[in-house]
Amino acid sequence: MNGLLLIALSAAYLLVLFFIAQWAEKRNVLSWKKTGPFIYALSIAVYCSAWTFYGSIGRAATSGIDFIAIYLGPVLVFPLWWIVVRKITRIVRVQHITSIADFLAARYGKNQQIGTLVALLTLVAVTPYIALQIKAIGDSFIVVTGGSAYSWLDPVLVTTIAICAFTLIYGTRFLTGNKPKNGMVTAVALESLVKLGAFLIGGIVLISYVFGGSKKVFAEAMQRPELQELFTLNSVSESQDWLWLIVISGFAIVLLPRQFQVSAIENQDERHLKKAMWMVPLYLLLINIFVLPIALAGRMYLPESSPSDYYFLNLANAYGGNWLTALIYFGGFSAATSMMVVSSLSLGNMLSTNVVFPTFLRPSKTKDYSTKIILTKRLSLISIFILGYAYYHYLAINTPLVSIGLTSFAGVAQLAPAFFGGLYWRGAARKGALAGILVGFGIWLYALILPTLLSNLGLGADFLANGLWGIKSLSPIYFGAATGMSAFTAAAAISLLANLFVFVLVSIFTEQTKLESNQAELFVNIFRISRRNYDKAGIWQADVPYLDIKSLLINFLGDKRTEEVLDRYARINGINFNETVQADSRMISYAERLLTEAIGPASARIMIASVAQGDEISIYEVMDILRESKEVLQLNKDLRQKHDQLARATDELQQANTRLLEYSDIKDEFLYTVTHELRTPLTAIRAQAEILEDDDEMPEADRKMFLSSIVRECERLTKLITNVLDLEKFESGSQKLDLKKESLKELIIEAKDTLRQLIVQKEIELDCQINSSLPEALMDRDRIIQVMVNLLSNAIKFCNSENGKVIITAYVLHDNLKVNVIDNGSGISKEEAKLVFDKFYQVKDQTRKKPTGSGLGLAICKNIIQMHGGEIWVQPEPRMGTRFSFTIPLVLQQMPTEKETT
């Protein structure tokens, strides 16, 4: 085919693409409900570059079926698309990210070092890949035209320039990188259709019509052992390659700058992701289906000198005619151009925002940067093309397409640990990312790039063979050779694993800065944060004069666009800037966002910080505050609990205090009572003794009476003191019981005997109804007798003065011995019943005729019975007599150590 004609056709193709893109831009086709998802899915197929179109066949023809691994990797990622890429897309939108370098810089604390490193790494890794496209265009041009006859015209250079121009017009037409580029994406999607159509049509025509079907091709290849090999994975090395190819290409579908561009940054609607989940795998299947048959056909029907990368074109040329050749050429051309457009755009953007701006931009309110920014972006983009072309021209001449591509893949895969780690692991730290990428990238350069460079330049054969300083194990190719892995797999595996190891290790042992951990939080928990308002992701808290913000924007966006965006902002938010003096935090955030889109997040932050002296509050700080308040809440809850506990303790203390006060009162009262009780007999004794002393001539009878009265009072005193001491012993717990098996009946009789004199004297009828079969129980003999005597004497004291009657009953009731002592006296009231067991009770009640006795007897009884584990009470029956009862358990329970005083 004529070279000029082909150039003309290529130009026409680009022109058509240009108009379609322009039309798409105007109509905003990506937002169309029906076509939007398809365009999104097809644009992801930018993955299939010239490597796919030509290189796969070359790989299949030389090493067989393993070419397909680099498509299986991406395919296996698509089930995760909704999980992973949706998250990325959301972060991109919330953080106004325009490239993968921005993404990583933003994740690791809006850090410029990371941004610059990633930008440079991808530049180094992807430039050869762009060169690969240029090489494919050049080589295919030569194949189709049979070598250009016009030495003054380098068709490759011309097409490169044309593609560069196309990219310039669509890529940087808008200053802001975040603005959806409908035109470019539509053009890319269209190119995906062209390359797929070309591949399928070419495959069907050649394989089905010319060579009699793929089965025939396979059957023929089966006859040749050297082709049979291509049906299988031949060695351990190939199986290892296979796995690593899947892994590396799986990363590539997400991390390659162009893939990141189309799948995350250019995404306009998260729902589009769903369609891509099956469409892209289907697309990849279709574009690969004829690769093996064509490769086999090339091996069988083309001369051995024919380059395997261009079997497709050569077969078409030899068997299909001009138009088929042209179709396939354009398939390859579209594959190459779409890759170049998107890659150069994203790389150019990265280069300007992450390398050029941070280096040359200095905060200034007076300089006008807006034109410079556009110029920088354009120049960056052009320099990408220049670099790509230079690489092609000087280095890539003899390298097969696939190995260039794979090297790029392995380079970009170095971002995987920091990228995916940053996406899901909050602990991923900046230093870890930096160290991991540096180590991985270093190994990649040393083990993959260096040998390629050296062999392309015809240098260093000795170095490769003998290693650094003659140490073989330091040779870039040592590891592959030692393990039997291919050079690619060995380098990819080692660099990636070392990268991962260093990344994790350093991350674990470094501390994150505040901004870093804020950003980590934002990235990892993006869905929790960004449910509604995307714009609230960063809040500046400062009072900045509105004019400062405006002049800053003018510096970077230019007068016209600044007016435009501010007008829009004012309209939307109902602000009149003529009256506004201070820009509020929302306004500042808006400005930061606009700047971010123009010059990247790190630079934008510095610029804004230069006018806003206040500290920045990110949503994370807000979240921190929230989290803190949550912690405070928890703390409050704990405090409240503690407080409650304290309150309870205080309450108890207060109760104890009240009780103590009561006790104190009781003690005072007790002392008072005791002294009172002591004084009464003492006074009597003293009075009588004085009378005896003074009156010597007292009649003998009177003298005797006084003396016996003194003796009686002394006895009363002794008894009182004994009782007080007794009670004190009981109450202090120092009184011990002398427990033995005793018969209650005997004790009652003994008590009765003690009081016989009194009973007879008072002419009281005593009725003892004691069950004869009362079992023995553990008792303190003397104490129980004391109780009985007390109760009995009380009964005798209080029973009717005439016909006095006292009944004693004793029997077994519910494992207890129960004793009742009943009199027929006037009885006591309910109120009194509660009090009779109190010490000196009788004293308190002045209404009754003061009986004889200390008033301690019942209190002592109560103590004794309680120490036996029993109970004592009185049945208040006014005018019906009084019934005192007590119980003693047959089986002694736990001895109450602390008796209660009620």
Added chain:
Amino acid sequence: MLKKLLSISVFISIVFLILLTTPVISAFNSASLLFGIPTLYLYIISLWVVFVGLMMWITSIKQYSDK
């Protein structure tokens, strides 16, 4: 429901990764033709077709994108 579907997605990814790597793939790694097509090639392509079908099915379920 969405969680379940997402789990199924992850499961699909893992199962196909296992099916497409050694040792499973070694069972089909023979230089022979099955229905006139190289065995390994046929195996991979048919798995791929099944995979696309599964992805179409799962993303067509209404709740898949529900939040």
